[in-house]
Amino acid sequence: MAGVRLDCAAYLPILKPMSIALDLGQVVGVIGPNGAGKSTLLRLMAGLIAPTSGQVVVADLPLTSQSPRWRAQQIAYLPQFIGDDIPFTVREFVEMGRYSRESAFAQGSSRQEAVMAAVAQMGLERLLDLPLAQISGGERQRAGIARCLAQASPVFLLDEPIANLDVFYQLDILSRLRGLAADGRLIVLAIHHLEFAMRFCDACIVLDHGAVVAFGSRDEVFQTELVQRVFHIGARRFADPFTGDPRLSVMGCLPAKDGEEREES
């Protein structure tokens, strides 16, 4: 099934050439250390930046030759940060997700239904008429995800969607994303939480210094040696004593490598 394809796509000097095909109907994690290129990759896949070589193909069409409206119909994108200086209420912000589907002046009930359904899924009803400046960082992030839900695109590109959320909403949103994938969507998310990535993603792209160093199923990617090499931490796989599912135990930092700029905290 057509989703997103990178045909030897590069964004030099940040992303090295990469060829990857991501079908609809799955959750794909993008993992890697700070500065590895996760946000840049998502921005490339969203068409916010154009590849310096190769191409990004969405629904079998080259992304750069499509209109912004077509791109928004195909792709809902959540940035890493939603500023608190956006002069809109939660309702107005979520409504923006509908602009690629309907006229900006449409007042139809389908628009309101889509907005209210998305707001309800993110538990934001109480905050509907508050300005974004007056809600918390985690609530703003949930508003951003609600905007993606209202947009109803087959592809979701989410840059650290659980970064500011309490553990209830981390689990709630990851479970919902799995539900969206089961309905046929492609969900690509940058995520730092390795244990949750292992638990909720069907496949992972591992980036290091702008290059794909691994791409595959959880079992292929979450190998002790790879996790240690890329993240520079001790990690062990184990079987969950309650469910038997494979889990990752993240242990301590490994000693800094020679020449590696890694600050002590």
Ligand SMILES: Nc1ncnc2c1ncn2[C@@H]1O[C@H](COP(=O)(O)OP(=O)(O)OP(=O)(O)O)[C@@H](O)[C@H]1O
């Ligand atoms: N606008 C920019 N101009 C120049 N270099 C940039 C720009 N944005 C990011 N970079 C560089 O590109 C590299 C990748 O950045 P990117 O934000 O994609 O990493 P990331 O994996 O998302 O990091 P993090 O986990 O810290 O969010 C970094 O070395 C960064 O300094």
